[in-house]
Amino acid sequence: MSFMSRILELESFDFDGHFQEVTSADVENSLRKDELREQDLFNLLSKTAQDYLEPMARKAQKLTRQHFGNIISLYAPLYISDYCSNACVYCGFNCGVQFPRTKLTIEEIEREAAAIAATGMRHILILTGEAPAQTPISYLEEAVTVMKKYFSSIALEIFPMDEEEYRVLCKAGADSLTVYQETYDREVYKEMHPRGRKADYEYRLLTPERGARAGFRALNIGALFGLGEPRKEACLAALHAHYLEQEFPDVEISLSLPRMTKAKGIIEPKNILSDIDFVQFMLAWRLFMPRLGITISTRESAEFRDRLVHLGATRFSSGSKTGVGEYSLKNHHDATVQFEVTDDRSVDEVADMIRQSGYQPVFKDWELV
Ligand code: SF4
Numbered sequence: 001m002s003f004m005s006r007i008l009e010l011e012s013f014d015f016d017g018h019f020q021e022v023t024s025a026d027v028e029n030s031l032r033k034d035e036l037r038e039q040d041l042f043n044l045l046s047k048t049a050q051d052y053l054e055p056m057a058r059k060a061q062k063l064t065r066q067h068f069g070n071i072i073s074l075y076a077p078l079y080i081s082d083y084c085s086n087a088c089v090y091c092g093f094n095c096g097v098q099f100p101r102t103k104l105t106i107e108e109i110e111r112e113a114a115a116i117a118a119t120g121m122r123h124i125l126i127l128t129g130e131a132p133a134q135t136p137i138s139y140l141e142e143a144v145t146v147m148k149k150y151f152s153s154i155a156l157e158i159f160p161m162d163e164e165e166y167r168v169l170c171k172a173g174a175d176s177l178t179v180y181q182e183t184y185d186r187e188v189y190k191e192m193h194p195r196g197r198k199a200d201y202e203y204r205l206l207t208p209e210r211g212a213r214a215g216f217r218a219l220n221i222g223a224l225f226g227l228g229e230p231r232k233e234a235c236l237a238a239l240h241a242h243y244l245e246q247e248f249p250d251v252e253i254s255l256s257l258p259r260m261t262k263a264k265g266i267i268e269p270k271n272i273l274s275d276i277d278f279v280q281f282m283l284a285w286r287l288f289m290p291r292l293g294i295t296i297s298t299r300e301s302a303e304f305r306d307r308l309v310h311l312g313a314t315r316f317s318s319g320s321k322t323g324v325g326e327y328s329l330k331n332h333h334d335a336t337v338q339f340e341v342t343d344d345r346s347v348d349e350v351a352d353m354i355r356q357s358g359y360q361p362v363f364k365d366w367e368l369v
C-alpha cells in the first residue's frame with residue numbers, strides 16, 4: 001500500500017467540518033498526551049488550538065531539544081538550471097515565462113560550489129527545473145560528483161525520477177531528496193499543473209517512496225502554501241511525513257512550509273498562510289512527530305526566522321540566491337529567480353543570530369563514507 005491509497009481514502013473526508021468540531025477540551029486532552037494520534041493532529045491544527053499556542057510552543061521546544069539537541073543545521077541552495085518544460089502557474093521558471101534560460105556548465109557549477117563553500121557551508125541543495133533534455137541524468141551525476149569535492153551532504157530538489165535513476169545519483173554521492181507535492185488537493189493540483197510531466201499527481205506523490213527505496217538517507221517533503229486550503233494541506237503533509245516515517249524508519253524525514261512569494265509572471269496566492277497559522281502548523285507537527293526535521297527557507301523574513309529558532313525548526317537555508325549563477329558568475333547578475341528571497345542575510349549573520357538565540361549553528365553533521 002502506498003500513500004496514494006491514503007489520499008484516496010481521505011478524498012471524501014470533510015476536513016473543514018472536522019476542524020470546526022474541535023473543542024477546547026479536545027485540544028487540552030491532546031496536549032496532555034505523550035504520544036499523539038491522528039485525531040490529536042487534527043485537534044492541534046484546528047482554529048480552536050490557536051488559543052493554546054503558548055503551551056504548544058513550550059512542549060514543542062522541549063521535544064525539539066530532547067530529539068535534536070541545541071542545534072540548527074544550515075544549508076545553501078544552488079540553482080544549476082532554470083530550463084523547465086512544465087507550466088506550474090505559480091512559478092517564475094514556468095515554461096510560459098519568457099526570459100533567457102541558463103544552465104551552468106560543470107566548470108561553472110564548480111565555481112559556484114567553491115564560492116558557497118568559502119562561506120563555511122558544507123550542506124548543499126542542488127535545484128533544477130524539470131527539463132530532462134537539458135539536464136539529463138548524466139549531467140546531474142557529473143554535477144553531484146563535482147559537488148562532492150566541496151560538500152559533505154548533497155541534497156537534490158530536481159524533477160521526480162524513477163527509482164533506478166535515483167540509484168545512480170545516490171551512487172554519485174547525493175544523500176538527500178527534497179520533493180514538494182505543492183498541493184495535496186487533486187483538483188487544485190490539476191488547475192496548477194495544466195500540462196507537462198508534472199501534471200501526473202500520483203507519480204509526484206510517490207516520489208519520496210521511490211527515493212527512499214533508492215537509498216536516500218533523508219527526505220524533505222511538504223506543500224507550497226498559497227495553493228490549497230492551508231489547514232487541510234498541513235494535515236495531509238503531516239500524514240504523508242508520518243506514513244514515510246513508519247514505512248522507512250531508517251530515513252530522516254523533514255517537512256517544510258514554503259509560502260508563495262513574488263516572482264516574475266506568476267499568480268497571486270489564493271490561500272494566504274498567516275504568520276500565526278504558520279507557527280501553529282509547525283508546533284502541531286512537532287508535537288505529532290517529535291523526530292521530524294523542520295526546514296525553514298529564506299522565503300521568510302529575518303525577524304520571523306529569528307522567532308522560529310525557538311519553536312521547533314531544525315534546519316535553515318542561509319545566504320541563499322535563487323537565480324542560476326548568482327553566487328559567483330558576474331554575467332548572471334540579472335538572473336530570473338524562482339522566488340524572491342526575503343531573508344537576505346549572509347551565512348555569518350544567520351549563524352550569529354542562531355548563536356545569540358542560544359543554539360549552535362551546524363555546518364556539517366553528515367559525511368558519506
Ligand atoms: S515549480 Fe518546478 S516544475 Fe514547476 S515551473 Fe517551476 S521549476 Fe518548473
